[in-house]
Amino acid sequence: MDPSAASGPEAHRHSGPLSDAERAEYDRLRSAEGLRHRRLRQFGASVLLVLAILLAPVSVVATWVNSEVNDTDRYEQTVSPLARNPAVQSLVIDRVTDRLIDVIDARRITEDLADDIADTLADRDAPSFVVDAAKSLDGPLQSGLTTVVHYVVQKVVTSDQFATAWDEVNRRAHSAVSTVLTGEGGGVIEAKGDTIVLNVGTVIDEMQEQLLGTKVIDGKNIPGVDKSIVLVRNDNLGEAQDAARLLGILGVWLPVAVVVLAALGVWVAPSHRVALMAAGFGVGVMMCALLVALAVMRVVGLDAVPPDAQTQDAAASVYDTLVRFLRQAAVTVLVVALITVAAGYLYGPGQGARAVRSPVARGTEAAGHALARSGLRTGAVGRWLHTHRPVTTTVVVAAGALVLFLWDYPTPASVVLVLVLVVVVLAVLGVLGAADGAAADTEDGPPDAGPGAAAVERGG
Structure with a gap:
């Protein structure tokens, strides 16, 4: 028999319309394949969106670190309010006054001055009780000297000239916040070991000129004093700086990666609108978590402040000043996320x-x-x-x-x-x-x- 003749009717029979059973099987296979394809797309979109959502707060922090380290104008905007903050000014005034009184040995100066007065009175045949009273003037003299030094320091710290000098010094140095974040260099705010210190060299230098100008004490009585004030002490500061250096490197590319991952996740998802809303909701939750983490870090940081180092108000002011742009960035991304969710809902069938x-x-x-x-x-x-x-x-x-x-x-x-x-x-x-x-x-x-x-x- 001719094979072609045998195969002809068979081929013709299968090339005709599908039977009900064949149509049902075809629909079943097609539905199963469509369901499998949809699940694969959902899985891929879920992975991409989860990565984008988890990296979102990291990218915000990385961008903030990168801007503080590499942008001089942004850095100046960050540290400039410190010179004008009342709590920080009060801290600087009190600490600088105490340091100077200790360094110049005000007690020895006032005791010598009281002895000189007593000797002068004795040489002039003053009554003995007057001479004894003069010898006891060292306490009031020391108090008066402290008052004068405190007044001069306050005059310097609260002046517009000091705030301007503070801005100029920090702009030229551009190392205050970056040194805390990276542990390198020196500036107004510097990391030393496990502590963060506030350097007030400009205050001391300007104040020395003021003191010398008033002829209160001689320059030889003002040696090179310790020009730093401990703000925070934390045993994990080194690990935090290592993480900050890494974030500074990733600060340029990580936000781009997050946007690309989110865009791919929305594109791959079977329902673009639902995926967009999920991305917005997830990013919004992570921004809330970042804001909560900043609040917790504030409490932990204030608890770590040595009681004898500074007041809680000054430490809170310094922390709030340094991270205010990070808070602002987190709130900005949160607003964008909420708008994204709202827009996705408004374009829906509800x-x-x-x-x-x-x-x-x-x-x-x-x-x-x-x-x-x-x-x-x-x-x-x-x-x-x-x-x-x-x-x-x-x-x-x-x-x-x-x-x-x-x-x-x-x-x-x-x-x-x-x-x-x-x-x-x-x-x-x-x-x-x-x-x-x-x-x-x-x-x-x-x-x-x-x-x-x-x-x-x-x-x-």
Whole structure:
């Protein structure tokens, strides 16, 4: 038998329509394959989004460290308030006064001065009780000297000239915060072993000139004093500095990696909108965790302050000043995350989302129709905008996100500003898309056209 003849009817039988059983099997296999493909996409998206969410707070901290180490202007903005903070000023005034009184040996000076007065009175045949009273003047003299030194130090520290000098010295050095973060160099705030100290060299130097100018004591009585005040003592400071150095290296690339991971996760996910909302929610939770961690670190750091080193108010002021930009960055990312979740919800099928979208859509369409009826029609451009509304919406939202990403140091206010601009641009595009004239012609008909013409246009 000819093989072709035998195979012909068989091939013809299988090339015909599928039977019900074959159709059911085909649908089952197709459904199983689709379900498997969907699960793979969900798994891949979940991995990418989890990585992005976990790295989000690390990228915020890394960006903050990198900006403080490499940006002189940002560094100056960070440490500048320290010279003007009342708690820090009080700490510096008290500590510098105490150090100077100890270093110049005020007790010896006042005792010698009291003895000289007593000897002078004795040489002038003063009564013995007067001579004895003069010898006991060392206490009041020391108190008076302390008062004078304290007054001069306070005058220097609270002056505008000192604040200006503080800014200039720190700008030239650009090492205060970076030395704490990396453990290298020296500056206003410096890491020494397991302690963080506040260097007040500029205060001491300026104050010495003030003291010498008042002729209270001679320059030989002001040796090189210890020009630092212990702020925090922590046994784990070295490990923290190692982590900060690593974050400083990753500060440029880690935020980009987080954005890329999140974007890939949203693209791979079967439901882009749900994935976007999940990413926003996860990042928002991590930013809240970062803010809580900063608050806990503040409490732990204040507890580590030596009682004899400084006041709690001064330590709190220093900590709040140094990390305020990190807090601001975390709050900014939190605001962006909340806006992302809200936008994802508003574009969804929920009743609440429809309740918000419907009046907005009717309002833009009504404004566009009114614009067209007034003679200001957008024509082909408006029709293109109306037809390609999803594309224009995506472009505008992406442009707003890019502006925020490229913004040097965005704040919650800048995020709100960009959001308002995006909403305004979308509203304007919606009005222009509705002002193409078609709707107005549908309602009113072309000029000089009767009902028949309007009916024809409605049919077209």
